[in-house]
Amino acid sequence: xxxxxxxxxxxxxxxxFDNVVGYDGGADHITAHGGIDAGNVGSLVEGAIFTRSPKxxxxxxxxxxxxxxxxxxxxxxxVRAKFFAKFRVSVMFDCNGSNTxxxxxxxxxxxxxxxxxxxxVFAGKRAVVLAGSGPVGQRAAALxxxxxxxxxxxxxxxxxxxxxxxxxxxxxxxxxxxIEAPSNDDRAAALEGAQIVLATGASGITLLxxxxxxENPSLxxxxxxxxxxxxxxxxxxxxxxxxxxxxxxxFGALGFGALKLALHRACIARLFEQNDLLLDAEEIYGxxxxxxxx
Ligand SMILES: NC(=O)c1ccc[n+]([C@@H]2O[C@H](COP(=O)([O-])OP(=O)(O)OC[C@H]3O[C@@H](n4cnc5c(N)ncnc54)[C@H](OP(=O)(O)O)[C@@H]3O)[C@@H](O)[C@H]2O)c1
Numbered sequence: 001x002x003x004x005x006x007x008x009x010x011x012x013x014x015x016x017f018d019n020v021v022g023y024d025g026g027a028d029h030i031t032a033h034g035g036i037d038a039g040n041v042g043s044l045v046e047g048a049i050f051t052r053s054p055k056x057x058x059x060x061x062x063x064x065x066x067x068x069x070x071x072x073x074x075x076x077x078x079v080r081a082k083f084f085a086k087f088r089v090s091v092m093f094d095c096n097g098s099n100t101x102x103x104x105x106x107x108x109x110x111x112x113x114x115x116x117x118x119x120x121v122f123a124g125k126r127a128v129v130l131a132g133s134g135p136v137g138q139r140a141a142a143l144x145x146x147x148x149x150x151x152x153x154x155x156x157x158x159x160x161x162x163x164x165x166x167x168x169x170x171x172x173x174x175x176x177x178x179i180e181a182p183s184n185d186d187r188a189a190a191l192e193g194a195q196i197v198l199a200t201g202a203s204g205i206t207l208l209x210x211x212x213x214x215e216n217p218s219l220x221x222x223x224x225x226x227x228x229x230x231x232x233x234x235x236x237x238x239x240x241x242x243x244x245x246x247x248x249x250x251f252g253a254l255g256f257g258a259l260k261l262a263l264h265r266a267c268i269a270r271l272f273e274q275n276d277l278l279l280d281a282e283e284i285y286g287x288x289x290x291x292x293x294x
Contacts, residue, residue, distance in 0.1 A: 001059045003272045006048055007032040008041055008075055010066030010095070018065045018094070021261065025268025027061075036064075037071060038078035045082040054086045054275070061271035062091045069095045069135045070167070076280075090277035092267050092284075097260065098135035099281045100267065101225060103288035104260035105136075105198055106143040108241065108251050109221050111292045120221065123148030126194040128179075130154050130187050130208065130232070131201030133164035136225055140198055141165075143285050145174035152177035154190050172281075188212035191219060199224045199232035210235030214246045227253035263288050 005027035007014050014032035022030045033044065048060050064076050072095035079091055094100050110120050127144045129137045132153035141164075145151045151174070155161035158180035165176040181187045187207055191197055195218055201207045203226055213222055213233060226232035231252070237243065241255035266287060267279050277283075 001056055002028040004060050005030045005063055007063045008036040009034050010036055010068050010071040015065050021264045022268055025265040036075055038074040041075050041078050042082055045079050048089050049087040057089055057275035058272055060089045062089055064093045065095055067096045089275050090271040092271055092279040096135040098139040099284040100260050100264040101136045102139035102143055103285040104256045104263055105223050105225060106140055107288035107292040108256040109223055125196055126150045127196035128152045128191055128194045130199040133160050134200060137200035138164050138168050139281050140200055141176050142168050142172040142174055152179050154179045154181035154187055156182040184209055191216055193218050195220045197222050201226060201232050204228040206230045206234060208233045219248055222248050223251035225253050263291060
């Protein structure tokens with residue numbers, strides 16, 4: 001029986017990235033729909049849940065993606081609302097790669113460095129997610145907070161950052177501090193007293209100069225999610241994975257991006273192992289922690 005993945009994307013054109021990784025994760029066939037919303041997804045879900053016998057339903061799965069996180073979350077809720085009794089299939093939620101990217105980054109930060117024997121304890125540490133109002137930043141902030149860190153998100157406009165913090169609070173119940181920081185100097189100031197910084201700004205946008213983290217005495221762990229030059233945090237090499245520099249440990253986008261890709265594929269593979277799995281932030285982070293360092 002063929003493993004069928006239904007890719008429901010809130011953007012007009014479904015993500016090619018998610019499509020390719022879906023195949024690499026083990027799907028035999030992917031049907032990708034763009035322009036999906038909570039109002040039009042219902043009949044598609046019915047087609048997925050009413051077609052195969054209970055023992056065969058694990059061969060059908062759903063992936064929810066797209067660049068708009070609130071829309072994606074409402075699609076996920078609409079998908080789940082259609083399930084009842086044994087009429088359900090496994091679902092993965094990963095709008096803009098938010099869960100897999102954030103989980104890979106935070107799992108590596110928790111691991112500390114490739115050669116470290118012990119995991120880093122986040123409790124009592126201050127973590128700042130630069131430009132964290134986007135999908136990746138919000139998920140990363142939530143995961144860092146769940147690990148016990150005091151977390152702040154920066155962004156260019158207070159109202160936008162505050163909205164992101166409220167979204168995290170509503171979804172995860174975690175309190176995140178909102179900091180308006182429109183310039184590199186403002187972002188450097190936001191890092192005073194912080195031990196962890198993760199940059200999750202839009203592709204190719206520099207958020208911090210090298211001297212601004214080098215001269216910060218409290219910073220221990222520095223990670224940059226932006227893979228497109230110039231770097232989000234200058235001085236962090238895109239392939240850094242636990243690299244020591246000026247007394248800090250650095251992770252670049254490709255450094256943890258390998259785990260992100262492996263994680264995404266592993267999650268797709270798991271969808272086809274049972275028919276009632278939900279893979280969202282918490283579950284995907286759990287899988288990432290199991291994979292990091294292996
Ligand atoms: N390494 C990997 O494996 C991997 C995988 C997926 C994604 N990524 C990368 O992860 C990063 C975050 O992804 P995302 O989808 O969450 O990003 P996003 O939504 O495109 O952008 C994140 C935030 O960047 C800020 N921003 C946008 N333009 C800016 C500018 N000109 N100056 C300063 N800030 C600006 C915005 O915050 P404000 O408006 O609040 O300022 C925005 O919310 C991206 O660089 C993406 O390419 C990496």
